[in-house]
Amino acid sequence: MPKALREYDWRQWLRLQPLLHALKTARYQRIDRSFVRQPAKGGDIRDIRAAARGRHVLLTVAFGDAQCLELQLRLTGELVRRDLHIVADNSISDASADENRRVCADHGAAYVRLPANPWTVKNPSRSHGAALNWMWHNVLKPAAPAAFGFLDQDLFPTRPCDPFEPLEATAFYGDLRWAGARWYLWAGYCFFRFDAVGREPLDFGLDWFAGLDTGGANWEVLYRDADPNTVPQRPITAFAALPGIEFRQAYCEWRGSWLHEVGLDGNRSLKAKKREAVLRLLAPALEVSARSARQRN
Template sequence: MRDLPDYSLGEWARAAPLAHGVRRLRNVAVDAYYARRPAAGHAALARELAGLDGRFVAFTIAFNLPEAVALLSQGLARVHPGVPLVVCDNSDDPAARARIAALCAARGHVYCALPRPPAIGSRGNASRSHAVALNWVWRNLIRPSRPSGFALLDHDLVPLVPDDLAARVAHHPIHGMVRRGPRGAWYLWPGFSLFDFSAVAGLKLDFGTDTPRGLDTGGQNWRVLYRRLAPSDIGRARTFQVLLEDPEVGAPEPFLLVDGFLHVGGAGHRGGGAAALARVRRAYEADPDGLFARLMAGAVPIAPTD
């Protein structure tokens, strides 16, 4: 919720601060309860993560699309071979979970089957479900494993060009795509955000939404972290709108490109989900080396929001 002085007299008359406060208390209680639930095979998972101590590690929240995880995995292996991937499975389709687990076993990724999401305040709300999952991962996987730094990546990102992700946070505590709400607060898009672990290890990070401030998943970190940072503390991702042509579609289709990662966007629902992902996969597999240059030829920079 917003700071109390930020509410207008009309909002006080409508008891908006009370409604926002009650919802916030509910979300905090739900997250705390969920964070105490262990994942299946948690002890073995902890041992796997212990082997990554001190390394820069990527984490992704998977949801019902093994094909997306496969393409993310393929791209990381090609252009970021030194970055381990931890796949945290939030799928509600048992068949998808089985396929994602098998893919991770075959490709050497750490796999975590997240506990079933809480029924209150998350099921049916994609942003909230993503936030609950990220909070579980922060508390149960990232903090205990103590990587040198970590990336939070959407499962429908496709890495296209080599980069040193760890170097992105060597001189900044955070790096990513800034999204600003209507009241001046901002947050990093959790689909591509990088953190220096030492800068946030002692914080109670909260990837929840902050709807009263107009902030989506990750917005609660405005209160915990972002509002305390100077502009020089923030590494800004280079973001572009790019067009991908596909003969089967018949027209160029817009996508987001962030620091060399192509974002399919809403792969769980947009354009049939799997269909949109299949179009990207065809373009990627046809020319993985030349796709980035092709996209950048018609790229339009996305202006920063602050």
């Protein structure tokens, strides 16, 4: 929902912003509800629900970068404790979707191709939120997993970890983001215990008029009455990925022991060089993964 009426100042009232924001929000929600009702383009939803029931589930929204997806699945497969990894393919082109489907088959990940997303070209944040909501309503909520977590496609573990362990002591956790007095969990790394949130009217979209990006629409439902100081946190450090290049043009983040490429930010013309830098940083973890695969075979 838009922010409370008392949060608008008189200048915003003169411009009728409360009314405009309410009308736009209603329109956005109507579009999102229509999208959630659309059938998947690919994937056996019934089998995936059965595989997810009562288990610890990772979910990644993928789009148009099979190399990035392959890196994540290689690393999570060896380093991250989970029962099932589901990939929700938000790609536009059939060619990209076919590549992602092959990557999932190679790494044993469940694959769902989402219906055509109305926000993909217009607004990446809304597209991502709509994709998460489609998966919540059509897969996760009916499946009732023990717990589930969302990962950004370009987030890579580098050490063995169990991201579900903190849920033994809390209903949800992840990387906090703030918008004024409001806070929410970054949609690229957030985990939820199903028995604590499964009956809530969850919305993993955004509430832009309140300053909340993807995942922030759960402010009223989950976060408003929770103490952010009780949410487990990890250190987050941004660093220059390419020496000699202005920081904001090509940077990455260490989020704990996870490397975040931050692929949607910075200078897109530097993407290839930045990916080379990421691959160098991931080389030790990828070697561990390759060695484990050789030992199994």
